[in-house]
Amino acid sequence: MFLINRNKRFKRIIILNKVIKKEIRNYSEKLKVPEVNIPFSNGRNLNISTGQYARLADGCAVAALGDTAVMVTVVSKTKPSPSNFLPLVVDYRQKSAAAGRIPTNFFRRELGPTEREILTSRLIDRSLRPLFPENFNCETQVICNMLAVDGVNNPDVISINAAAAALSLSDVPWNGPIGAVRVGLIDNEVIINPTRKELQLSELNLVISATKRNLVVMLEGNANSILQQDLLKAIKTGTKEIQNIVSELERLQKAFGKPKRLLETPPELSEEIIEALKSLSNMRVREIFKNYTYDKLGRDYALADVRTDVLEKIRASFPRVFEEEKRCDGHDFDQLRNIECKVDLYKPLHGSAMFQRGQTQVFCTVTLDSNESALRLDPLSMLTSGIKEKNFFLHYEFPPFATKETGRLGPIGRREMGHGALAEKGLAPTIPHDFPFTIRLTSEVLESNGSSSMASVCGGSLALMDAGVPLSAPAAGVAIGLITRYEKSKGSIEDYHLLTDLLGIEDYMGDMDFKVAGTKKGITALQADIKIPGLPLKIVMEAIQKAADAKSKIIVIMSNCLDKPRTERKDNWPVCEKLELEAHKRPRLLGVGGINMKKLFAETGVVVSQVDDTTFQIFAPNQIAMDEAKEIINKLLTTEKAPELEFGGIYSATIVEVRDIGLMVTLYPGMPPALLHNSQLDQRKIAHPSVLGLEEGHEIQVKYFGRDPVSGLMRLSRKVLQATPK
Template sequence: MIEKSEMELGGRTLSIETGHVAKQANGSAWMRYGDTIVLVTTVASDKEADLPFFALTVDYREKMYAGGRIPGNFFKREGRPSTGETLHARLIDHSIRPLFPLTKVETQVYVTVLSFDGQNDPSVLALNGASAAVMLSDIPFQGPIGAVRLGRIDGEFVVNPTYEELEESDINMVLTGTEDSIIGVEGEFHEVKDDEVFKAFEVGHEAIKKLVDFQKELVERAGKPKREVVEVERDEDLAKVVADLVTDRVKEANRLPVKEDRATTLSKLKDEVLEKLEEEYPEREKDIGEEIYQITKEDMRSMILDDKTRIDGRSLDEVRPVSIDLGILPRAHGSAIFTRGQTQALCATTLGSKMDTRMVDDLEGKSFKSFMLDYNFPSYSVGEVRRPSGPGRREIGHGALAEKAIEPVVPAEDHFPYTIRVVSEILEANSSSSMASVCGGSLALMDAGVPIKTPVAGAGVGLVMDDERWEVLTDILGEEDHLGDMDLKITGTQDGLTGIQMDIKIGGVSFEILQVAFERARGALNHILGKMEEAISTPRESLSEFAPRILSIKIDPSKIGIVIGPGGKMIRSIEEIGVTVSVEDDGLITVTSVDATAGEEAMDVIRSLVEDPEVGKTYSGTVKRVTDFGAFIEILPGKDGLCHISELEHYRVGKVEDVLKEGDETEVKVIGIDDQGKIRLSRKVLLDPPEEGEGDAEPANGKGRGRR
């Protein structure tokens, strides 16, 4: 049976339909907003998977036909998920995962963008669709959730702004939540004040409440009965035996200040307990390991909530020690190592030309990025052995977060015409490596001499809460992230925020908690910015000697063909000087070279190619042709003018060849250009006038002839 609901949101109609397509899935939602259509389906296995975690997979795919386009790759079909698709899938996963009851049932949420109108964002539509599809299915879920994108134009908040409106907005934030709490946040800002971002939370949550009610109404009419959640019964006897064996030693391990010492001690303890209980509890390794994990988790949380202390000995609002090293890599154009506790990022900046921009081919069409940040997380950074591979979802997500954080302070292309690539290599990791990448990336840019507006830093805070109490933790460790309830990251400058991301493991957090978390994060941010300013307060005044030099000139677009030449002959000859030349359709020509002299030489050639002769200006030219009435002299590439025989000398010239021959070089002055563009030249106006009495006398021995 087909069921459909509609509501007005942001001045447009949002609709959800179910029961018409994908009926064999456990749940499906056909979402429409304007002419943007997204199909979200969900399927869950009937059997439990033997996995120690909830096996949720979110797959987000944008079909190119949705925007009336054919994929631009060689095979002309969609392939592996793009960076954008990966980021959208991560956001959906982080928003819905906390609301599934503890289960080992393998679950998949599949999002397909079927139509895109160029204005309405499919990713936020997909977030609402994911909630609706799971709510309509028989899969247990503690939803629904609502999702909105927030913008702000001229001080006014806009719910679900169009792509055109986002171009004018200083806020671009996606907010997800339930009717009484916030679940996920991801946003980028142009140095927006902290309290203004918090106001955006409140505005967005009001819209979320309406979306939650909207979904509930449809679920009441069309939702399937939910499966029964079978809670795994705890073996109390085993739990007591394990607790008696390990509790005191776990407490000792949790109070060791060094991560490696804690991990080694707990690992040895687990091995001892498994060996001791092997005969009494055979084949119960997983259960014993789970009991030790829970005891470790409860003790760490108790330290924070009861004793107000942390496993590394810091106070709840203390930032780990920060150290900074600049110019580490002699051949990179800029480099820095940023270390905070046991988290360390080596960041390198490379400058390139327009030819080095990164192409993005998505539903909005092809575009080119001139600033990019890539994040690498090798396994050695956490002391593990893993098979090396390309960047995964996590690396793509962390790189995008750091890139968006720094981008608002990167100079515009017309001010700094370089392509900029920052790479963050994580050398050590104990939480908040993405925030270390923001700090290190900002420092590497300044070390490279990139004139960024102001330094950007990043800081993370966590949360531990039970039914009655909660504590916010500044600059969390990996264990505090893993065993805690929230990971909130903010990035910004002294003047405002540039980015935010929040993931939680519980059903939501209140505005009261968020307010405290923001204050703690801002305190950490200011502390780190102070440390960065001590290391380098402003960008270096000059670029690295190994960085390319870029010169540019804007020409009349109608003259682009002259610069390129027949079959590219002219531009190739220019590049033989030792430069790279980029020509834009609007007439902007960029010359890139490592050798500054070669760049200037190439620019001189280009200027001469496109320069128009000016009356009264002197040129050095070459005689191309001689006639009875004068000489045709090339004063600019492809531009000849006539120097009449009467304009060759102050005396009367009998034959042009007596003064100039083909191939001679001579200086001439433009004395006129007629309506048809014909150029009149004079040589004699540049010569000293004859002395009195010499008049028309012809000099002996061919005096006055041009250089051969």
């Protein structure tokens, strides 16, 4: 009996050990970091992993390309928001520690978001937002933290892929995954995810986000007036590369992703309520849209009367264009609104223009200043973008009165920053690299009824030409809209219409806002905001062609106002000249502590900046100030001919100033003071000239040893004339 019980205990122990070993093995397998390596056609790999960091978040993924790595977390509340839109927030943050740097601000810590961080956040947001379910309105936050940056690979595209992975792995409802690549064009060869150096040589900088089956969800980029066929080739190549990313993310999601939450299905309206809404609103809405005499405000006021109770019915009525082949303002699908242009609006401005397209109006001004006024980037943005400073930048403003609203005027918002950056990309390739001035272009939206950013490109181009900036070609921009009959059950587009020159209401109720800017020759910038889960390449290509046709028409209209940059100088145009100066004459020009240059700026407004050892740049606000400054500079540099000093000669020097580090002395009248350092005053080591009893006005004997070959300063010594102490 004892043996039987003992055998049973042994069997239980053996079984228990097997169970424990199995649990340990399963637990250790869970600790392994699941990851995928995604190869690109250029031989480089994108690594995406999960399960190691931030495991309390709904989803987390780390993506790395080269030695640049970004971690993205997703957290979403389970309770729906009372709002009728998706409260999605995307925050991209650059950390100085990721580059092995300490922040240079007073607090030595990261402060508010920089412009680059805001623009990258918007880029990621526009890639993710179209794929959230229509009835999902839970507050969701996506945070992108830069873990490491190598200065070679740009972290923005890596962040999009990491965010797509984090959302796919989470339980947050999302119809992804997507993939993203950056596409460059060097010597007519398409480059996938070019490095920072390759991007500087590229004619194209295009970011593409797409789903499987080559459905594009986001486009943004700038180009050096590339041909349309080159852009189409780049888009096709990029979407093809993305398919590999999407398939690998699907595999990762299938193996390690959480089950998606169930969405709360909104209650459906009964047939009786729908019929009642139709009887109350259908005719009113149709009459509003058929009345082509309405302008923006008139139409808005009319719709406001019925909007509260029948907004969804208005959405349903919007596709009436399919039956009536007319837009709500009476224009055809490909028809531009009326365009008016004016330049040289106010004499004090270096350049100015007003551009009006329908009820969208922008007022643009150009200010030319010295290179000292260039926009300098923070050190981390320099490292990630490869740009140290910008000599051309565009500032976009959208005050509330532009849409007949009230609001607080404060710091620039994300939307304004994004619109300004897009317009800047559209104009930058037309500006010569060797232009001697810093250019600040401002665009203030005075009226808005759709596509104010593209109006800023048109008005900005006119203002730049009015300021005499030698543009390579005029640039213009246009927005292309889209309305579709989208079959949700099939996930496909049954019918569609593209709309040239998008209205505000068409942007609000439509399915796409595709902005394209460029010259007659080619495209300089583009940005696509897509509101349905992906567009076929066929529609993307059609939209680009319609934008090219409209862009050419707009440039013709603009040329009737001003067809080329002004060559006749305005009285208030700034002047820039270079001054070649021998190294030893620099102290005579600058003065002690730069006092001469400070006085010159105070008297004339002229700025003198040093280019290299022998070259200075003189910037004057106008020709009169330049003439005054040149007269003052000539007086500073014109002195009696200096006597030739003999190397090794002994001369009498007059002390003109006593400093902590030595004496300032002159050897002859009119000579700029030269420094006689403490180390050359006496055989003994001294801390201050006063210990030798030397004062201003005293004369001492010094030996002359020529000039320093680099600085051009005199080399003098009093010490060598003293007897060596015994």
